[in-house]
Amino acid sequence: MSWPVEVKEFAKTFYDEARGEVHAVKGVDFECRAGEVFGLLGANGAGKTTTLRMLSTVLRPTGGSARVCGHDVVEEGEAVRRSLGFYSASTALYPRLTARETVEFFARINQYPSERVHERVEYLIDRLGIRPYADARVDKLSSGMKQKVSIARTVAHDPPLLIFDEPTVGLDVLNALELQEVIREFRAQGKTVIFSTHIMSEAEKLCDRIAILHDGRIHASGTLEELRAYSGAHYLEDIFVHYVTAAQDGEGGE
Amino acid sequence: MNWRIIRYLTGHELRMLVRDRRSMMLSVVLPLVLIPLMFYVMKFINEGQRQRVVDTVFRYAVTGSEAGSVRALIAEARKVRPAGGGSGTGEVKLEEVDLGDPAASLQRQEIHFYIEALSGAQADALERERKAEAEKKLRAGRKPAATGDGAQGEKPAIPVPVRLAGVPLVQIYYHGDRNLSQVGADHMRDLLWRGVLGRKNALLEEHGFPYDPASAISVEDRNLASPAQTTGALIGKLLTPLLVMLIFTGGSIAAIDSVAGEKERGSLETLLTTAVKRTDVAAAKQLAILAMALTITVVQVSEIVVLVTFKVFPLPEGMGIDVTPVTAATMLSLFIPLAAFLSAVLLLVSARAKSYKEANLYFLPALVACLAPAFVALLQGVRLRSAAALVPVANVSVAVRDVMVGKFDWPLLAVVFLTMAAVAAWTARVSARQLSDERLVMAGGLDAADLSGGAALFPKRVLRWYLLLWVVFFVGVVNVPQLSSFRAQLVFVQLGVFLGGSLLMMRRYRLDVREAWALRLPKASVWPATLLMIPAAHVVATGVFRLASLVFPVPTQLLEQFSGELVPQGVPFWQMLVFIAVLPGVCEELAFRGTLLYGLRRRFHPALVAVVAGVIFGLFHVDYFRIAQTSFLGVVLAGIALLTGSIFPGMLLHIGNNALAHLMDVKGWEFDQGDWRVYAAGTAVFALCLLAIYRNRTPYPGLRARQRPVKP
Numbered sequence: 023m024s025w026p027v028e029v030k031e032f033a034k035t036f037y038d039e040a041r042g043e044v045h046a047v048k049g050v051d052f053e054c055r056a057g058e059v060f061g062l063l064g065a066n067g068a069g070k071t072t073t074l075r076m077l078s079t080v081l082r083p084t085g086g087s088a089r090v091c092g093h094d095v096v097e098e099g100e101a102v103r104r105s106l107g108f109y110s111a112s113t114a115l116y117p118r119l120t121a122r123e124t125v126e127f128f129a130r131i132n133q134y135p136s137e138r139v140h141e142r143v144e145y146l147i148d149r150l151g152i153r154p155y156a157d158a159r160v161d162k163l164s165s166g167m168k169q170k171v172s173i174a175r176t177v178a179h180d181p182p183l184l185i186f187d188e189p190t191v192g193l194d195v196l197n198a199l200e201l202q203e204v205i206r207e208f209r210a211q212g213k214t215v216i217f218s219t220h221i222m223s224e225a226e227k228l229c230d231r232i233a234i235l236h237d238g239r240i241h242a243s244g245t246l247e248e249l250r251a252y253s254g255a256h257y258l259e260d261i262f263v264h265y266v267t268a269a270q271d272g273e274g275g276e
Numbered sequence: 277m278n279w280r281i282i283r284y285l286t287g288h289e290l291r292m293l294v295r296d297r298r299s300m301m302l303s304v305v306l307p308l309v310l311i312p313l314m315f316y317v318m319k320f321i322n323e324g325q326r327q328r329v330v331d332t333v334f335r336y337a338v339t340g341s342e343a344g345s346v347r348a349l350i351a352e353a354r355k356v357r358p359a360g361g362g363s364g365t366g367e368v369k370l371e372e373v374d375l376g377d378p379a380a381s382l383q384r385q386e387i388h389f390y391i392e393a394l395s396g397a398q399a400d401a402l403e404r405e406r407k408a409e410a411e412k413k414l415r416a417g418r419k420p421a422a423t424g425d426g427a428q429g430e431k432p433a434i435p436v437p438v439r440l441a442g443v444p445l446v447q448i449y450y451h452g453d454r455n456l457s458q459v460g461a462d463h464m465r466d467l468l469w470r471g472v473l474g475r476k477n478a479l480l481e482e483h484g485f486p487y488d489p490a491s492a493i494s495v496e497d498r499n500l501a502s503p504a505q506t507t508g509a510l511i512g513k514l515l516t517p518l519l520v521m522l523i524f525t526g527g528s529i530a531a532i533d534s535v536a537g538e539k540e541r542g543s544l545e546t547l548l549t550t551a552v553k554r555t556d557v558a559a560a561k562q563l564a565i566l567a568m569a570l571t572i573t574v575v576q577v578s579e580i581v582v583l584v585t586f587k588v589f590p591l592p593e594g595m596g597i598d599v600t601p602v603t604a605a606t607m608l609s610l611f612i613p614l615a616a617f618l619s620a621v622l623l624l625v626s627a628r629a630k631s632y633k634e635a636n637l638y639f640l641p642a643l644v645a646c647l648a649p650a651f652v653a654l655l656q657g658v659r660l661r662s663a664a665a666l667v668p669v670a671n672v673s674v675a676v677r678d679v680m681v682g683k684f685d686w687p688l689l690a691v692v693f694l695t696m697a698a699v700a701a702w703t704a705r706v707s708a709r710q711l712s713d714e715r716l717v718m719a720g721g722l723d724a725a726d727l728s729g730g731a732a733l734f735p736k737r738v739l740r741w742y743l744l745l746w747v748v749f750f751v752g753v754v755n756v757p758q759l760s761s762f763r764a765q766l767v768f769v770q771l772g773v774f775l776g777g778s779l780l781m782m783r784r785y786r787l788d789v790r791e792a793w794a795l796r797l798p799k800a801s802v803w804p805a806t807l808l809m810i811p812a813a814h815v816v817a818t819g820v821f822r823l824a825s826l827v828f829p830v831p832t833q834l835l836e837q838f839s840g841e842l843v844p845q846g847v848p849f850w851q852m853l854v855f856i857a858v859l860p861g862v863c864e865e866l867a868f869r870g871t872l873l874y875g876l877r878r879r880f881h882p883a884l885v886a887v888v889a890g891v892i893f894g895l896f897h898v899d900y901f902r903i904a905q906t907s908f909l910g911v912v913l914a915g916i917a918l919l920t921g922s923i924f925p926g927m928l929l930h931i932g933n934n935a936l937a938h939l940m941d942v943k944g945w946e947f948d949q950g951d952w953r954v955y956a957a958g959t960a961v962f963a964l965c966l967l968a969i970y971r972n973r974t975p976y977p978g979l980r981a982r983q984r985p986v987k988p
Contacts, residue, residue, distance in 0.1 A: 036714070078549050081714050100551055108549035114542030118295040130284060132551045175546075 738875025
């Protein structure tokens with residue numbers, strides 16, 4: 023069976039002027055299905071962002087392999103990026119473009135068929151409720167409005183895979199809930215969604231399957247029920263602590 | 277490359293720039309307003325100044341035992357109209373006032389200048405006094421102030437003959453910091469010389485000489501160059517630096533905004549997650565920078581042309597511009613690759629920076645580095661038919677100078693074009709690669725090193741420290757007269773800057789002395805190779821110097837002056853060995869192959885670490901003609917430290933090299949610098965020694981290894 027996302031022994035080592043060799047990701051394996059939300063749960067510095075940046079070809083892996091919609095992330099970077107939309111708190115918008123220009127720009131550079139760009143832009147403007155401020159410059163918009171424009175630019179080229187890297191960081195409760203609703207809708211459309219977070223309640227509510235990432239390694243992976251069964255804990259927070267503690271004990275014992 | 281996407285992205289970049297009102301105001305609108313305004317202000321000031329001189333009644337006093345004869349001389353001179361309008365300053369209103377203390381009145385600005393007329397005996401006494409004072413200063417080790425007639429002010433328009441004993445002396449006292457005082461004194465000086473000439477002619481006539489001896493032979497000069505050629509020779513030298521400055525400043529706004537600005541705003545990562553190739557992103561950004569730089573340059577140059585054409589700022593008399601289509605086309609073909617190179621440099625600088633602030637910090641050194649070779653056309657000895665044709669920017673500067681006076685050396689012009697185009701393409705490739713660098717998205721503002729400080733933070737700060745040391749070194753050596761003596765300079769540079777600076781870094785970052793200075797013993801077999809390397813390195817370094825002087829010729833006079841300054845007379849040989857060999861060999865090694873290398877060891881690949889440390893070492897040798905040679909030695913010494921993991925072999929080589937150079941100088945030993953076989957033999961021995969050291973290496977700890985991505 024071919025999965026939309028297949029990751030095997032993914033690793034990333036880089037050099038830091040002060041710290042020397044840093045192993046940010048130490049061999050991560052997972053697969054994602056079409057029409058599911060796959061959660062990467064981990065504390066800050068666990069390796070979530072590095073893994074997702076490698077998957078989106080922004081960073082080059084130093085070990086392992088990954089395929090996105092059948093394309094190799096190292097050899098076919100352009101095709102991989104055309105198949106995905108990447109959203110994170112660190113990916114910002116162009117402040118001097120209007121909301122409409124932003125969506126159009128990302129649709130065109132992601133090579134969405136040019137004759138259908140206008141139609142797609144108008145659809146997203148209506149679908150995400152951007153129309154009242156579609157012609158206002160992004161730097162004049164509120165953070166909630168910017169978030170909607172960001173989602174629109176992420177899906178402007180209608181990719182089959184969507185990566186959300188800690189998307190709710192800095193958002194208020196209402197905007198965070200709205201974002202979760204949009205993600206559910208994408209799932210319903212049959213898109214594959216990878217959702218990284220360190221907020222347990224979000225993962226619990228949204229994810230079909232969850233992988234617990236700690237210190238560059240996945241220590242457990244499965245549905246919430248499966249994780250409960252393996253760990254013997256009920257709440258995701260307890261499940262997370264169970265695996266992280268076990269991992270730390272294992273390291274200490276080595 | 278996907279040109280459709282590149283075109284679209286370039287348009288997008290330009291649209292973003294044009295919408296940034298503040299940048300557009302600063303880069304386009306403001307210069308458009310400021311340049312004519314500046315010209316008007318200059319014109320206004322000049323006219324006001326001229327009018328002020330015409331309106332002013334220059335008040336002066338005459339003192340001294342010969343005051344009467346000076347008054348008579350002035351009166352005679354005022355009757356004679358200056359030949360050809362005198363010195364070009366025209367007549368002014370003069371009024372003598374009678375004052376008790378003219379010096380105090382000049383100080384209080386009651387008069388513009390005063391004249392002191394001394395008799396022959398008084399003048400002789402004054403001269404003796406001045407000579408005695410000068411000798412006293414010379415003995416004290418200070419340079420004597422210039423003395424003699426006319427030496428206290430500016431040189432007079434007419435050459436001053438040597439004053440004979442017993443001849444009266446007329447001195448004009450004025451304040452050079454007050455414009456009207458200086459103008460008045462200049463007028464009086466011309467007037468007095470006119471009077472002296474009149475008297476001389478009268479005397480000659482009295483003794484039967486029938487005409488002014490100055491008319492015995494009539495000398496005329498005729499400039500065979502057309503006004504356009506004369507102007508071309510002047511403008512041709514300055515055109516390249518001016519364009520480099522305009523393109524660089526114009527493009528910098530676009531460059532900083534489109535990469536460093538995007539990084540700071542976070543939109544660069546968004547762009548990098550799209551389907552666009554990074555090479556296409558780099559190409560689009562470079563085209564946008566180039567377009568912006570050229571637009572701003574064309575706008576500013578056009579404005580200057582308009583101002584000159586409409587005589588708002590007219591060209592001086594006898595100057596004219598005549599640019600033929602061939603000249604224009606040739607210059608354009610030289611400037612286009614130059615502009616492409618500069619925009620690639622700007623992109624590179626911007627891509628290195630993490631923020632606007634950091635990009636602005638890099639901007640000035642980058643501008644200076646690009647501007648310095650553009651001034652090569654001003655050097656008299658540099659010809660296009662030399663190695664200069666292969667030096668980027670400098671070659672365009674020399675070629676444009678030649679083209680502007682109608683010299684078209686087509687084969688060499690083709691070499692310049694191809695060299696510049698190749699360098700532009702290579703720089704563009706490097707900047708494109710820079711945009712693919714993962715640090716673009718991985719570098720954060722703060723990391724563990726910033727928080728923990730100490731030794732972990734030192735690698736991040738080391739270059740700033742050496743920049744600071746360089747500033748202290750440069751300011752001290754060049755600008756502080758107290759440090760101009762051999763010993764004072766040596767103590768300041770070696771003990772103060774190099775050793776003191778290193779110790780300060782050690783203390784500030786709590787570095788381990790043994791680690792940071794690499795105080796480890798190498799393998800025993802390294803020592804003989806190092807000893808043998810001393811003469812070989814000397815020969816190879818001389819070869820490097822000779823190669824460098826092909827590009828930037830060094831006048832022999834300059835070398836002799838340098839040698840004289842370096843080796844003062846009367847110092848015993850052993851003392852000189854300590855000063856020239858041991859002290860620099862120890863202090864410079866600790867500073868450059870010790871602390872600097874330790875700080876850089878993880879920053880780049882080891883080969884690049886050696887090059888960077890070597891070039892920094894070279895830059896600490898102020899005389900420009902020594903930079904290539906000392907950089908080469910710096911790279912060798914850094915390489916040896918990295919191969920042996922120890923500072924000691926480099927120290928031995930450094931001391932040995934300096935001692936050998938001094939010994940050869942003292943004994944007058946020379947090797948045949950024109951014989952290529954000497955260099956071939958030297959290079960062969962040098963390479964063998966290096967190979968021996970490599971085979972017995974004990975690598976420097978903590979070096980960065982090459983990162984090899986593992987393909988799936």
